[in-house]
Amino acid sequence: MKSAIELFRSETFLNNNLKLFVNRCSENFDAPFHAHDFVEYCYVAEGKGFHHIGEDVIPVHKGMLFVIPIGIPHVFRPSSPNLSVTPLIIYNCLFNAELTSTLSTIIQEQAICDHLKQLELNQMPYVHVVDHTQQIEEIMIRLYKESSLLDTGSSTMLFTLVSQLVVMTYRQYQQDYKQKHSNTDDFEHVLRYLDHHIHERIRLRDLVRISSWSEKHLGRLFLKHTGQTFGSYLQYLRIQKSCELLKSSQHNVSLIAELVGYRDVDTFYAVFKRITGTTPHMYRKSYTSD
Template sequence: MNRTTELFKSEAYLQNNLRLFVNRATEDFNVPFHSHEFIEYCYVAQGKGYHHIENETFPVHKGMLYVIPVGISHVFRPSTPGPAGEPLIVYNCLFDNYMVDRLSPILLDDPVQEHLKSLCGGNERSSASSYFNAFDRDGSIESIMQRLYREMSVPSIGSATMLLSLVSQLAITVYRLKYGDADKRSADAADFTNVIQYIGEHLSEPITLSDLSHISRWSIRHLQRLFQRHSGQSFGSYLQNARIHKSCELLRGSSRKVSVIAELVGYRDIDSFNAVFKKIVGQSPSEYRSLQGG
């Protein structure tokens, strides 16, 4: 649906030295569908309604946070017209690239700085797809918004410094909500590589999830999830396959006895080794070695 879009200019809202504006608004049907020359963080503090962004409509309720980049069109609407229903109340925090520059000495993490700069526009990442929402699971965003609103409404000594600190807290908290899980998965993947390496280097020894939990400092349950995520197998299946894979290498590349190879990959009982090897490879160790020309 094509809508008429009004442009909200920075000079109408960002009139202080920080070029920052924070308000607590009761949404109605009078505010026009609009875009703006600044970044907007919108937090739903009360009620239910709808958030129209570009050509999409999202139902909203308390705890939802939206980040609207420069140039993206949107508007909030309450669920029902008139005063009958519960009002839809939204905290809005507005700032532009001037504030982003002011935050640079505070925000020491490059990903957060780059994220804020992308919201200002001027690069390929700033597009209609760059708006996003997050949910305030623990009330931390609401607390920051309330403190921003109070500091903005009743300024006192140190307010400029406090506001800069609160905006940086808002940006970091929201960034963590949006991207923290992905960052954690990346860190998990890097650390899980060390777990896999440990297994490969200790195949001749008994290895349990409890051992790996102690080494990695992850819980056994989390390790089980990581094995499933990164290998598609349970820990037991992964370990069994790793041992048989290593035994195949030794059968091909050495003349050691099968019983010795079984011990080198962690099997103290030759019958158990033979049974597992045949189950996975489809041949006995001796047949495998013979077919490999060993």
């Protein structure tokens, strides 16, 4: 998903002494694809949908948290246009370099301070973690309530809560990184196989043959390492590859659908629209227009 990228500036949101903004909002299809000159922590509180971030499209659900560095474009989209039935609710916590400097005097660990600095300088990709224990959700709720009250001592409370948010997210990020990179070589082989055979009909039993794992165990590994079922991961991989071809080639849409493994172009159109929020033709047009 790429269209004109709007820039959200600090002075629009961070116009208080704390240089901090916290809100709770229902996402829709009107918000623009945007970047900003502040760091943003986004927590999925309710519903399902998709997070378009950089070149990635990530299905989201309750408990997922994203940390968006300065300069990284993104936007959330709900899974359904019927917002009254399936709303996508996000908590946002925004702060800029001024608050980062303050946090660096509170947070004692140099590694976490360096992490904040990298976010501020756009020296690392976005961060994505899952709040398995609901501890991050609790911090987000308290942040939102405290920022709404602004009572005596609120500044101290908010600085403390933001510090907790940063530390808890960093801890989860490190744990996920270690788990992901421990004994994953064999599963990486499975992912490479999918990448190289995306044009073919691929079933889970085909992966049993190349991995010597059972279908049940493979299903667990897909959830563990990708956060998706095998079917969902394969579908999103096909659409990701089709986006690359739409940008880099002059192939017609029917051929691209075939190159990424779809034998029925109508199915390809339906899946592409559901995942990206637009049609293949409009997706390509947005790039050629840019």
